[in-house]
Amino acid sequence: MSAQGGQGAAADEVHGLAPERIRAVVRALGEGRVEQAVELVEPLHAADIADLIDLVGRPERRLLVEAMRGVLDPEVLAELSEEVLESVVEQLGPADVAAAVTELETDDAVDLLEDLDEAGQRQVLDAVPVPERAHIEAALAYPEDSAGRLMQRDLIAVPAFWTVGQTIDYMRESDDLPDEFYEIFVVDPTHRPIGTVPLNRIMRTKRPVLVQAIMEAEPIRVETDTDQEEVAYLFQQYDMASGAVVDASGRLIGVIMVDDVVDVIHEEAEEDILRLAGVSETDINASIRTTTQRRFIWLLLNLATAILASAVIAQFDAAIEKIVALAILMPIVASMGGNAGTQTMAVAVRGLATRELTVTNARRIVDKELVVGFFNGAVFALLVGLVAGFWFTDAALGGVIAAAMVINMLVAALSGILVPLGFDRMGVDPAVASSVFVTTITDVVGFLAFLGLAAGFLL
Amino acid sequence: MSAQGGQGAAADEVHGLAPERIRAVVRALGEGRVEQAVELVEPLHAADIADLIDLVGRPERRLLVEAMRGVLDPEVLAELSEEVLESVVEQLGPADVAAAVTELETDDAVDLLEDLDEAGQRQVLDAVPVPERAHIEAALAYPEDSAGRLMQRDLIAVPAFWTVGQTIDYMRESDDLPDEFYEIFVVDPTHRPIGTVPLNRIMRTKRPVLVQAIMEAEPIRVETDTDQEEVAYLFQQYDMASGAVVDASGRLIGVIMVDDVVDVIHEEAEEDILRLAGVSETDINASIRTTTQRRFIWLLLNLATAILASAVIAQFDAAIEKIVALAILMPIVASMGGNAGTQTMAVAVRGLATRELTVTNARRIVDKELVVGFFNGAVFALLVGLVAGFWFTDAALGGVIAAAMVINMLVAALSGILVPLGFDRMGVDPAVASSVFVTTITDVVGFLAFLGLAAGFLL
Known part of the structure; x- marks a missing residue:
């Protein structure tokens, strides 16, 4: 949650990070006009300042952070990207960072x-x-990416027998309210949540009415160790603005706010996109060393599968030597299968991921994919068969590549759906490994079908 | 917004769609126990009912929708996936659908x-x-995926000189309040938004205080034709729960709620993932015909690029005829480049997409990618060179493939970053076309570098 200005009329805050402003800041820093740079940065929203620090180069970043030491909004640190945060924390030192964390x-x-390594965290x-x-350590004790880490402990819980008037007075008198909240929780004597009341409903209701009478019963609860992906699903499915977090015995101990869930949704979608492209957790600000290492693993895996495909081709070296057109055409079959x-x-x-x-419906979707694969396979078999047949004026060659194409498109459809389903059933994130498996299968089958049929029918 | 049960204590609502329940519903429908099926479905949340209708097969869907005609929560229709909605709307007929839309x-x-075609919409x-x-037509007049379509018109706006007490009384007396809201807007005499007050702040403040004194000045505004991607960015960046929508002259005319933005974020991430994989807008429930057609275009494009790559290989048919190992090894260079x-x-x-x-920082990121490409290129050149050299006991061949690998990995790094940057600068969504361009470049360069060097040095 961003504490936008806090209580009272906020100062004129500038929203948005115009490229001109970034350039002006960089220029000011480059020419030693540090104070002017700070003046340009300070009116920005914390999230924009964090973006600016992420975006500028290493030397400008150091200068800016140094100049803002003492006036840096703690929110800015919370919004920095992982790699940049590490270097900023190192620069500021544990005392200044601890002061920010405390706020x-x-x-x-x-x-x-x-986002810090264990030693840095400890310091x-x-x-x-x-x-x-104690609060922070308690939260850190929950598993990574769990509801326990997402929740904040400040919340408002009232007993069911309170009236709307009592609830409002309690809120007026209490100093220790959360910065932002959209609903209050109704709890039973053992502090289990039995309902929620949106603030707007409290406002509209006359003072003597019992909260019990206006609450939504059976609120959605998540346990502290629920995965954040499940939390995001619940918020999206049930249009929630905040959600109750309970401990193992069902007692209300925290609340998750929708703005943190929005970040989770972004993060999870990002992860899926990058994983499908064979990039494990990373960000664009990662160092050259980290980037090289993380990509290396996937490339190595790809090399192994590429060599496997080459080994398949090698089985047909005699056929290729006789008909060099096979070498020319074989990537088409593999590539079309890979794409499909x-x-x-x-x-x-x-x-x-979206539970659709x-x-x-798995069986029905598999059937559908097979039919789609067959139709597209048939059309492209015809197209490719004609192209190859005319190119090399060899009708038999056209027939062979057409047959190989149908086979590979069907295999592509099947593996495209069964590989992710299989990983999912095994409890493995299907986004991580599906890509390399599917393309390996379509490469190997593509070369095998085409060269195998050619060796059988054309020699 | 889901009107979860409305005012007053809601009935015990079942959250979550257990597979056993789906199976029980399908079984009941299959055995003609329609009323029992409806009893199993009715207690579910509208979003879960929609998922259930999406998930079951066509015959069960028809039976269920028929049985629930009249008792179907309008929210269910709003949550159905596009393809399923079309068939359900056709089944229910315009009168019943119009009744739901009105609610x-x-x-x-x-x-x-x-989600309906124009004729269906009109009916x-x-x-x-x-x-x-009139309200709906006004909203539909805004461009697709714009803030105007996302907003709801019900909102609370008060003048700056009102007190907290006046504001609360106004809300208690007004019948026509939105279902859910988290903040009220403060407007000037021309109805331009000059501030927002979160509900919780109104609750905590004494009645005689002016709203002006507790409002957040300079609220974030979006215009009606702002793209929903921009809206989603603002909500995420500034942790917003709701946002003001203004017309061209700056007057407040609507509000966007975070739960609708959550759906947008999902949708946009989904789009990016699918586009990168060469699948244009689609969903898993699309018909065989639609699915086949939509994938066909991308496969056709891929066929063209595959034939281009084959044409490159064809230039070196003499070399391949002499050294068949070239045909065996060439996919490795192309595949590694494609992956990188x-x-x-x-x-x-x-x-x-995330504005990182x-x-x-484009120049700095391009430089970084080049360095990463060079490092990984060098390592894999060595690896592949050794593999090829030993496999075919031909050191020169190893050298040639190593050199080709370095070239292609550098080209991969450059095109991987410059192609999306170029599309972005041209105003084209980089997710749509980058993939096919990048792999075409790495295929062509991979074959050209390897076969070209081989033709030059090995023959």
Whole structure:
């Protein structure tokens, strides 16, 4: 949550990060007009300042952070990208970072600290005053990407027998309210949530009415160790603005706000996109070293599968030596299969992520993909067969590539849907490994079908 | 917005769609126990009922919709996937659909209607009473995917000189309040928004205080024709729960709620994922015909690029005839380049979408990608060179493939970042066309570099 200006009329805040402003800041820093740079940066919203620090080069970043030491909104640190945060934290030192962490709400503090390595986390935490530290450590004890890490502890819970008037008076008198909230929770004597009341409903209702009478019963609850992907699903499915978090015995211990869920949705979609492209967790600000290493693994895996495909081709070296057209045409069959498989796989991976593809309709979707694969396979077999037949004035060659194309398009459709389904059933994220499996299958089958049929019928 | 149960204590609503329940519903429908099926479905949340209708097969869907005619929550229609909605609307007929549309909030009604074709839209709209129809038609007049279509018109706006007490009384007395809201807007005499006050702040403040004194000045405004992607960006960047929509002269005419933005974020991420995989707008429930057609275009484009690559190979048929190992090894160079290019491209496309890649840092990111490409290129050149050299006991061949690999990995890095940047600068969505361009470049360069060097040095 961003504490936009806090109570009272906020100063004129500039929203949006115009490229001209970034250029002006960079120029001012380059020419040693540090104070002027700070003046340009300070009126910006914390999220925009964080973006600016992410965007500028390393030397400008150091200058700017140094100049803003002491006036830097703690929110800015919470919004920095992981790699940039690490270097900024190193520059500021544990004492200044701890001061910022202490000011943040628990969920933001956790968000910041979980981006640091363990030693860095420890150093900062040791400099945080005990009460805040205890809260943060409790949150960090929950698994990564869990509801426990997303929640904030400040919330308003009232008993069912309170009236609307009592509730309003309680809120007016209490100092320790959360920065933002959209609903209050109604709890039973054991502090289990039994209902929620949106604030607007409290406002519209006469003071003597019991909260019990206007609450939504059976609120949606998540446990502290629920995965954030599940939390995001619930918020989206049920149009929630905030949600109750309960401990193992069902007691209300925190609340998750929709703005943090929005970040989760972004993060999870990002992860899926990058994983499908064979890039494991990364961001555009990662160092050359990190980037090279993370991509290396996937490229190595790809090399292994490429060599496998080459080994398949090698089985048919005699055929290729006799008919060099085979070497010329074989990438077409593999490439079309790879593309068709990737199409199906992307739809399947998204369907699994959004729960539009489930055990209930899996069989029907598999059947559909097969039919689609057959139709497109038939059309492209005809097209490719004609192209190849005329190109090399060899009708038999056209027939062979057409047959190989149908086979590979069917295999592409099947593997495009079954590979993600299989990974999902095994509890493996289908976005991670599906891509390389599907294209390996379509490459190998493509070369095997085409060269095999050619060796059988054309020699 | 889902009107979860409305005012007063809601009935026990079942959240979540257990597979057992779906199976029970399907079984009941199959055995003609229609009433029992409806009993199983009715307690579910509208979003879950919609999912269930999406998930079951066509015959079960028809039976269920028929059985629920009259008791179907209008929200269910608003939550159906596009293809399923079309068939359900056809089954229900314009009168029943119009009744549902009339009950929905404008933004949901629009969301439903925009999924129908023009004739279907017209038929339904003609059966909607005039006042609601006018609102809906006004919203439909805004461009697709614009803020105007996302907004709802019901909102609370008060003048700056009102007190908190006046504001609360106004809300208690007004019948025509929106279903859900998190903040009220403060407007000037010309109805331009000059501030917002979160509901919780109104609750905490004493009655005589002026709203002016507690409002957040300079609220974020979007115009009616702002693209929904921009809206989603603003909500995420500034942690907003709702946002003001203004007309061209700056007057407040609507409000966008975060739950609708959550759907937009999902939709946009989905689009990017599918486009990168060469699947244009589609959903898993699309018919065989639609699916086949939509994928066909991309496959046709891919066929053209595959034939281009084959034409490159064909230039070296003499070399392949002499050294068949070239045919065996050439897919490795192309495939590694394709993978490396896709990795870089995915990061670039996401960076552009999330504004982490901008004119400010483009040059630095391009440089970084080149260095990463060089490092990984060098390592894989060595690996592949050794594999090829030993496999065919031909050191020169190893050298040639190593050199080709370095070239193609550098080209992959460059095209992976420059192609999306170029499309973005031209105003074309980089997610749509980058993939096919990048892999075409890496295929062509891969074959050209490897076969060209081989023809030059090995013959």
